[in-house]
Amino acid sequence: MKIVSVEIFDIEMQEDIIIPWHPVLVRVTTDEGLTGVGEVALAYGAGHSAGAAATKEVAERFVIGANVWNREALWEKIYRSSFWAQCGGPLILPAMSAIDMALWDIQGKALGVPCYQLLGGKTNEKLRCYASQIQFGWSEKYEHLYKQQEYYDVTKKVMELGYTCVKVDPLLMDRQGKRHPSHTKYFSHEQIEMFRERMAAIREALGPSGEIILEVHSATTIPSALQLGEALEEYGIYYYEEPVAYHDSKLQDIVSRRSPLRMAAGERIFGRNGMRAYMEDRSIEVLQPDIGLVGGLTEAKKMCDYAYTYDVLVQAHVCGSPVATAAALHLETAIPNFLIHEHHSHALKHYNVELCDIDLQPVDGYFTVPEGPGLGINLNDDVVNRSPKVTVTQA
Template sequence: MKITSARIYLIESGGIRPVILELETDEGIIGLGEACIAYGIGGTASAGMLKDIIERYMMGGIDPFRIEALWTEIYDHGFWAKGGGPIVYAAMSAIEQAMLDIKARSLNIPVYELLGGRVQDSLRTYCNGWYFGCTQDSQLPDAAAKAVTDGYDALKFYPFVTIMPEGRLRHPSFRAASDRSIVKRAVQTVSEIRRAVGPDVEIMLDLSAGLTTDDTIRFCREVENLDITYVEEPAVPGDVGALVKIAQNISQRIAVGERVYSRYGFRDILESRAVDILQPDIGNTGGLLEARKIAAMAEAYSMKVQPHICASALSTAVGMHFSASIPNFYIQEHFPYWARIPGHVEVLENPIEASVKGGVIPVSDAAGFGVQLRRTALDNSIYGEYALS
């Protein structure tokens, strides 16, 4: 079997830009992967990196079963992968995922069988995006309560953001170094959300490295009485010294990983013992096999692991297979309310979001990732098409 064609989609979807790769073999088997640079900037760059890797390493048709061999070839000889950031690793992630999808579909097994088999039969989720549709802080408590009514008992929020009139979120500028009001407003907002959802709902706070280390510590101390499950990204990614300082001065658990790339990027974090939960993003850390290696490293350090999800519905399906295969799985991120965002494009015919009941994902046993592209919605989103043989 050989990979004979590739298609890259760059999709405009309500403020995010998912990048999806479709590979097809000479036997007509199709595999999907996603470069998860959907949020923020970089979508065009990751689509371009996919193009460069495809043209350099995949022309002439390659064996889709030789996944580690291709990954290592790109890592050793693509130059920028060593010490590289999200653009190169996102492209590598998408290729690796699509090859795994092809391999699993050809064997008529779910992808998680290629990762060691299913450990989890169902996956507890936390709800992100429950605030979609809000245009001011005063609307947040009711929106949080509505998500709980919909069956979610764990919610994530960004306490330092400003809600823009169009409903999008804006993180602090300049790490809010001179804005002394931001901590006070954040404490008030989180307090109101806690009152709205009651004491039994878990609240996770993504700090997105928005403040200086001292203000982050001050904020975490001021919300100690609100029973926060964990704080995410309290320091700039890569600043292990700041993580250590924060961990020594707050009571909440710390989660990091969405902007850390490959097993090599996680090594110093693990050795610092400053973190409790790792959150590799499968679509930008190097792929499923790389995330599985990171999870194994975390297991050796007695750490929980959960995939970071913030792209299209394909990334949720990929995350399901990863989470199902690891013994130290904690909880899966989940965006059930993307459709509230004007301009949202559903990329799949059968997103697994529709299967979520009571905040739990039942693990599917369909072959591959078990999902298909909704081609009718993507005709205008083709970035490039390539014949590889």
């Protein structure tokens, strides 16, 4: 079964939203008419158009005409022959990720089984999930919460939906609701008090048994990360996500040894080679690989198995379209070191949900994996075709 076309959709929002949101979706078609979907996980930040362009080039040079069943060989060929894949980073690997995801999807459809069966079967019947990024609210409307009462209210809201764990970045907005993305120096006393007020509100709403994941998006450096961890320890932090940048594993190592909090990272760690130092240093307890960045399900599964040998737990990073959610659910269903699933506030928004044919939402704080063949999800052509699209076919 050969690949005959690759469609790449660089999604443009049809309405104004507070922050840029551009999922890059891929559909691979075979000579037998089967299709598979994947995603380049660059929906946020800067770089989505580069990801789309890289996917086009990878498809032209390596993918068209390839045998769907030789997925591992194709992965290795792109990795070794594209030159830039071997240094990691968010260019070639995300393109490989989208193609790889689509091939798993096609193989599952061809065999009539869901992808988790191909990954080893069902280890986890139900997947506990957390409400991610509650500082943006938890509704159809995208908000920037900054008042203490708002943090209490949004926590109560997600608890009513069955969540018992939330993730929050309490640093993102100042007292006036203006966004502050970087905190490289020591915090002032007033700033620390503001962060403590927000965390206290969340803890009060959750009660003693709920969990709080502290996320700072690598906005802090070693001095401010350590200061923050000490200031917020009393609120019972489940784990501390991305306290430093990930261009140097020793930064994480220093923070992990000196902070009282458990550590998590992985969104900007690329593949097994990228994670090795963090495993050997024992500087993270929770690995957060993004399937749409590390090389697809092929590489993500290997990363999870590698983490298992170090007793490191896994929470896939998910911040994309429903395709990203579906892929993560299949992976997390299969692995024994699964901890919890990330359900992002973007996943609630109609502009994201409408990209696909099913709406993946948890029930009472838990997910079950789609049971259809492959990933169990398809693109909504009426919606994705409104955005720029490139189709790569055989010359």
